[in-house]
Amino acid sequence: MASAINLLDKFTGFHETWSPRVIAEMNDYQFKVVRIHGEFVWHRHDDTDEVFLVVEGRMTIELRDGIVHLAAGEMYVVPKGVEHRPVARSECKVLLVEPRGVVNTGDAGGAYTAPNDVWI
């Protein structure tokens, strides 16, 4: 039976930060919800743009030559190959849109690297 996907409801099912959960697929792209809090690692995705859409809270996306402030209902497309660092002073709920298979830490790897393709 076809039914709506409620973004905030999906967040009730997990509490880890920096650990995206897939909620939907559109062709070979995935929609993921992620809780972010604190400072992530600088990284880039050499093969794809990446969309951040804030569902609740506030975050910033630091770029080497600027900074993007995002509140609920706001989005930003990080261009392919551009280094960025997501930061949130308080926990922020975010919807990501990107191709299936994109790893959260991109080229950087390290401790923040989350398992990929985990559905909720």
Next chain:
Amino acid sequence: MASAINLLDKFTGFHETWSPRVIAEMNDYQFKVVRIHGEFVWHRHDDTDEVFLVVEGRMTIELRDGIVHLAAGEMYVVPKGVEHRPVARSECKVLLVEPRGVVNTGDAGGAYTAPNDVWI
């Protein structure tokens, strides 16, 4: 200068219904805002899935074998090739995500067919 895209702000720039406006691109996909009100035409997109995410208001997506009710903060992925009809009793503000070049009326054509690739 990199800056956020505010979804509700984008809606203040146009008032036509059933006439999507592109607000961002991610690779070869587009994010579009659209005001919907009333009953659209039954149609399908043979080459792609299509995402509806409600920004404000309520809508339904009628399917031949069911109906999906969407409120603000809820999304649904219409699978490729599946006939659907968007309906809204009151005006509803929606974010669409789909590949560049998708025409709003799909295979159906007709009076509701909107110009494609119009940015706001």
